[in-house]
Amino acid sequence: MGADSQAAPAQGKTGKGRDALVIGASSLGTVFEWYDFYLYGSLAVIITGHFFSGVNETTGFILALLAFAAGFAIRPLGALIFGRLGDIWGRKNTFLITMLLMGVSTFVVGLLPSYEQIGVAAPIALILMRLVQGLALGGEYGGAATYVAEHAPEGRRGFYTSWIQTTATVGLFLSLLVILATRTWMGEEAFKAWGWRIPFLVSLLLLGVSLWIRLKLHESPTFQRMISEGKGTKKPLAEAFGQWPNLKVVLLALFGLTMGQAVVWYTGQFYAQFFLEKTLKLDGALANLLIATSLLIGTPFFVFFGWLSDKIGRKWIIIVGCVLAAATYFPIFKAITAYANPVLAHAESSAPVVVNADPATCAFQFDPVGKAKFNTPCDVAKAYLAKAGVTYSNHDAPAGAPTTVKVGGVTLEGFDPKGATGKAFADARKAWEADLGAQLKAAGYPAKADPALxxxxxxxxxxxxxxxxxxxxxxxxxxxxxxxxxxxxxxTAMSLPYHIGNGWFGGFLPTTAFAIVAATGDIYSGLWYPVIIATVTAVIGGLFLKDTRHNPIED
Structure with a gap:
């Protein structure tokens, strides 16, 4: 479909009617794409058991988070491919393609066999579908944001595009709502067994609705004007990234805006959910409900801050958000622990856990292929504590010294198989873990959070x-x-820094943070990642970026 054939306003509408259709159609379509993409993140804990059951539990969860991050890792490639098409071929046609890719790949995830059924082919197929999703999303956001901004009147671009900004959160909220409804309808046991597939399969219906809505749109008037005046480019990649004045702005947009924005986004919406469910041991349905309610409260502020940025500027709102997040993440997450699992919080303060071990006997327990054996006394102790969600500190013992685990005032000798192998070794390890579990229970550490508390x-x-x-x-x-x-x-130019920031710095946040926690034993140590990144962005953006709200966009 040629760009010139779409010069008419959307559905013949003008003024506010046209703008409402542009914003509504672009936003609603993007909501459905985010719904598709974030289903995986919302169900990462359950998906671990179905697709990564061939490795130890800590590795399995890290791999599940890596599969989640794989969709983000490829987003910059999608930004390059579809950004180029969007600058040459048009905004509307490009994001129709991205939507189709997203919907089909999500539907396929709901049909994939598990690890028990087809072995290693299951996680490979899952990651492949995540890559297709990420490729599609890499082209979607830039198209929708550009399309809406190019329809917006002067002085209203922040307000108009803020509706696009709500779509990621609304998509996450919709995914949580569908998951919660399915869980409630069929029960937790059936949901974990097979019902988790239903939200993925529902995406086929959403795809049909989204395509129907998007087909009502016409091309951006700014893009049309550029084409009619012969000012377009056939080499947007070379011009955006091969010319220093443009490349410098791309780099500033990445390090001074999107990098920090991304880690704040994923800490506040995804890492918070992982923290509730994996670390604090809240029931999955309750964690979904708490997150969904907070999203419902917070989502209107997207539009508020978009509107405010038209009045006072955009730069300092973003910078202040990064600074506030970096300054308060540690106390906020510690308070969440105190209110979500007060028994755990009390146990951590009254009976701290210390692992004393020769550091040479302690491994970094990440095994992507499931072949490594973590059987030293140090590894056995740390693996059990990580699985139990117990915070512990590491104390280095002299070389050759035996491993001990201290829970409050009681010291437990480290695991000693006494030369046992095979089943005898497994039984000895199970018995030692039972002893440690009993000691933790006696010290007040809960196996799960009590919903009543x-x-x-x-x-x-x-x-x-x-x-x-x-x-x-x-x-x-x-x-x-x-x-x-x-x-x-x-x-092209706006999509790449956005998707490197959000795809790489943001998308890898849950994986990186959880790996830091698993390595250090401190359930809060993963927060150093977003704190440092947000601080760097605040400094770079504050010093080197100028506000843009008065910049003309029709050039």
Whole structure:
């Protein structure tokens, strides 16, 4: 379909009617794409058991998070491929293709056999579908944000594009809602066994609705004007990244905007959920409900901060959001522990756990192929504590010294198989782990969070603060990215820093943070990753970026 055939306003509408259709159709379609993409993140704990059951539990969860991150890792490639098409072929046609890829790949995930059925082919197929999803999403966001911004009147771009910014959170909220409804309808046992597939299969219906809505749109008037005036480019990649003035802006957009925005986004919405479910041992349905409620409270602030950025500027809203997040993450997550699992919080303070071991006997327990054996006394102790979600500190013992685990005032000798092999070794390890488990229980460490003791209003309030940080950094950013680049390379140039920031720095946050926690034993140590990244962005963006709200975009 040629660009010239789409010069008419959307459905013949003008003014507010046209703008409402543009914003509504672009936003709703993007909501469905985010729904598809985030289903996996919401179900990572369950998916671990179905697709990564051939490795130890800690490795399996890290691999599940890596599969989650794989979809993010490839997003910059999608940005290059579809960004180029969008700058040459048009905004509308390009994001129709990305939507089709996203919907089909998500539906296929719901049909994939498990590890028990087809072995290693199962995680490979899962990761392949995640890569297709990431490729599609790499082209979707830049197209939708550019399309809406190019329809927006002067002085309203922040407000108009803020609706696009709500789509990621609304998509996550929709995925949580569908998951929660399915869990409630069929029960937790059936949901974990096979019902988790239903939300993925529902995506086929959403794909049909999304395509129908998107087909009502016409091409961006700014893009049309550029083409009619002969100002387009046939080499957007070379112009965006091969010319230093443009490349410099791309790099500043990455390190001074999107890198910090991304880690704040994924800490506030995904890492918070992993923390509740994996670390604090909350029931999955309850964790979904708490996160969904906080999203419902916080989502209107996307539009508020987008609107505010039209009044006072975009840059400092984003920078302040990064600074607030970096300054308060540790106390907020510690407070979440106190209110979501008070028994665990009390045990950590009254009976701290210390592993004393020769560091030479302690391995970094990450085994992608499932072949390594972590059987030293140090490894056995740390593996059990990580699985139990227990915070512990490491004390280095002299070379050759035996491993001990101290729980409060009681010291337990490290695992000693006494030369046993095979089944005898497994039985000895199981018996030692039972002894450690009994000692932890005696010291007050709970196996799971007690739902009756969860202070839901306070947990929701803290989670909502995390979401409001997200809205500060994310609400104004689409308008700012659009305003940084000229029309002829806008889709390409804004998409790459956005998807490197969100795909790499943000998408790998849950994996990186959980690996840091598993290595250190401190359930809060993973927060250093977003704190450092957000701080770096605040410094670079504050010093080197200028605000863009008065920049013209029709050039």
């Amino acid at each position: 969860v202070d839901k209003p306070k947990v929701i309030g803290l989670l909502a603060i995390l979401v409001i940080y997200v809205t500060m950094v994310y609400g104004p950013i689409a308008a700012m990215l659009v305003e940084l680049f000229p029309t002829r390379i806008r889709y």
